[in-house]
Amino acid sequence: GNSVTQMEGPVTLSEEAFLTINCTYTATGYPSLFWYVQYPGEGLQLLLKATKADDKGSNKGFEATYRKETTSFHLEKGSVQVSDSAVYFCALRNTGGFKTIFGAGTRLFVKA
């Protein structure tokens, strides 16, 4: 079946540090891949997405590249800010389906 595995948190970084949150997936077919972010007390919101192999999704300085050969979609940001502190969810949705499978989430703390 479909599944998403992401690195356990929490991840604690200092402001302006480089961020990587690993995400790998298992899926049949050619899924779309997503990163959602959840700020304290709020619902999830889409951060970026990629719909086919080698696509790069980007938003707000975050990037992730759809790597079919390694079944990965790692999230990166070159310089994090305190305001990036949140929980990040990797997710996939198979073509033609509407069920989105979410990873367990990775909590990020950024210290000033």
Added chain:
Amino acid sequence: DAGVIQSPRHEVTEMGQEVTLRCKPISGHDYLFWYRQTMMRGLELLIYFNNNVPIDDSGMPEDRFSAKMPNASFSTLKIQPSEPRDSAVYFCASSPARRTGSTDTQYFGPGTRLTVL
């Protein structure tokens, strides 16, 4: 646009009581999803609707849970009777119809934090 609206934001009830959670999706969205989030199990899809019709309820934990969507602008998730293990944050999300936008993206409400004592 007001986004997805959920009520109440917080609910505290006693075991055995009926709980009703409410959701108003974004206008024009044809898909509505109910999720449950807990520390132990993460984010779980409970049920989703398309054009007010339940499509997949395989994630509903047991018969104590039921969901309805009487019209395009309103859905409820009911738990009867409630149990302490139902304590969680319940999210509603909606997605546009294919003809009007990308169905890839789900728009989440702020959630209802349910505590069953």
